[in-house]
Amino acid sequence: MINELGIYYQPDLAKGRAKACRRQLTVNLAVFAFIVGLGVAAILFDQFDPGSGQSDWGYLLASSFPIPATIILIMTVFTLVAYLRAAKTANSAEGLAIGLNRDGILIHGQWLPWPEVGDLKVLPSRWGGSTQLRVSSRDGAQLSLPLIYTDTMPAELDIAVRTLSSGRARVDLSRLDG
Numbered sequence: 001m002i003n004e005l006g007i008y009y010q011p012d013l014a015k016g017r018a019k020a021c022r023r024q025l026t027v028n029l030a031v032f033a034f035i036v037g038l039g040v041a042a043i044l045f046d047q048f049d050p051g052s053g054q055s056d057w058g059y060l061l062a063s064s065f066p067i068p069a070t071i072i073l074i075m076t077v078f079t080l081v082a083y084l085r086a087a088k089t090a091n092s093a094e095g096l097a098i099g100l101n102r103d104g105i106l107i108h109g110q111w112l113p114w115p116e117v118g119d120l121k122v123l124p125s126r127w128g129g130s131t132q133l134r135v136s137s138r139d140g141a142q143l144s145l146p147l148i149y150t151d152t153m154p155a156e157l158d159i160a161v162r163t164l165s166s167g168r169a170r171v172d173l174s175r176l177d178g
Contacts, residue, residue: 004101005160007152014090014149021083028076035072039065093149098133098157100164107135107143114165121172122147122154131176133157 042065099106104113105120118136123144125131131154133145147154158171 002163004099005164006096007098007100007150007157009093009095009097009149010151011090011094011149014086014093017149018083018086018090021079021086025076025079025083028072028079032069032072032076035065035069039069089146089149093146097145097150098152100160102164102166105135105161105169107133107145110143112137114168117165117169119172120161120169121175122157123175133171 096106097108104111105117106112112135116137116139118138118140121134121136123132123134125148131147133147133154135143135145137143147157152160154171154173154176158173162170
């Protein structure tokens, strides 16, 4: 009979995610620089006369480059946020993430006996983050943990929690359905 379970971080996944975000950030910045450079070159080197009625490529390029530049700049900001989150997680994602036994749960080095556990929820990813396990204690404290960097799936965690808590706690997976 299993009396305890350790769920560990996989640091290679966390570092790989940070590396992928950094690579995407570099690509976004390069594309942004290219678009801005192309627009500036069109303005500086092309002698266009807006009132002449000619459809000059330089005029069209110079007047329309702010739109893709703004779009890629917005994408760069979102990628930067995702990179900062991934880098923060990669620095702290080592060792034991969750420890379970018949007496309680250990998350981020903080011990909660089963009677003190309020609820356990798995929240879907948002804004470049990952699926989060949020543990709330009866006194209102909340702990969260990114599940994407562990070696478990949410349903496996639910089965382990139900088994080791003798039915006193369960993981709410309903937010993943929507």
